[in-house]
Amino acid sequence: MPLPTTLVWLPETVSTDEEAFLLAAHFLGESLDGLSLSRDPLGKPYPARQGHSIPCLHISNTHDGGQRLLLAAKHENLVGVGLDMVYLPRMRSPYKNRAYLHRLAARFMAHVEFERFQRAAQQDDEEALRRRVAAHFSLMEAASKALGTGLKIGAFMGHSASLPLSALGALQIEPWVQLFFDDLAKTRLVTLKAQRWEAYWGSDDTYLISAVFLFGNEQSKQALQLDYP
Template identity: 85%
Template sequence: MGNQLHASAIRWLSHVPFPTTLVWLPETVGADEEALLLAAPFLGESPDGLSLCRDPLGKPYPARRGYPVPWLHISNTHDGGQRLLLAAKHENLVGVGLDVVHLPRLRSPHKDRAYLHRLAARFMEPTEYERFQCAARQDDEEALRRRVAAHFSLMEAASKALGTGLKVGAFMGHSASLPLSALGALQLEPSVQLFFDDHAQTRLATLNAQRWEAYWGSDDTYLVSAVFLFDNEQINKLPLDEQTPFMSY
């Protein structure tokens, strides 16, 4: 535990104002269950009898003897041979989403600026793409690569927080999955501004989600993003020194 190899990719954890922890493991069979058991004590939960279950839409949740653990939310993601699990605990949380992008996948001779713009145009809603183009005017190719990855990752994380996932192509997703254009990021910095279309707004209403927070960070290898949904405009924020972010290999 405590390996800081990719610390800059998850530096945003220190700004999350409630108990949150992240476990980072090599991708192996059973890594999600192992990560959940590692995370539980850091959020005041015993790992005894704890298991990872999925709701009818496929969203994972922690359960003990078949019953959801109150206030405890998780999300997992994998890429580049790594498996990450984010666990957060707060009475106002109604959804958590995590996503990771292995940046070397976007580095090859044919994945130049033109390719990155074509990729962005394929998954972004028109207003998002317009704002993306404006923000990216001064980007070099590496900055542009990370910008595209951040937009895509935040879209993925938001869909996981909603519990729907994304409808990608004809065979990915399910009846409740949202199309790529249903949600995204209108702004990445200095803070993230997400958007939700009418379909996504309907899902927010189903969850009684009234507020959200979104974060992202990257290093040379990984970009990691997270989205949190709350059922109240105001939450009782804990002091930052009570937060428990960590990494485990």
């Protein structure tokens, strides 16, 4: 069964998350009658109709560089989606050189992820390295949103149940994405009854965007990796 999705660049006239969600739901062909946006105890937004959640319809939004983006996806086996966006020009300051980028990667990656990252980045020029670091960070953010936990990123940001930065990430970003989940993140996967995932990223000169989809059965394309060599 195909996965209906809509990715919406939100105009400045869209001022609230609920207004953005209703716009995306309209593009999916969803009836807007009684449709609203609610949030669970961790702050994750979810669609509701007449006050009841809609299990097959999921949304995620992101903003950076003055732009807002919303993803809505609908599938009977979907249990979570996450979207993230990175404004690449912010990473092109003169002092953000190779050494800085490696230090940044080491701060948010688990040891196993950082080892894989270093090997893959050996032939990167500085611009390719920037995109690689951005892709790893963005996929980590998108995965945390799909799990519904968010991340503990310091400065009192995040919830008590949010995952630490090193709890999840990407062991590989090309030619396909292989996500990483530590024991804490795996516990959340079990709670969601997630059995499969798909993860994607892409960029132009200005924005890098990533998305993670979690499924509850075997209909997605890629098996969930729970053990890492």
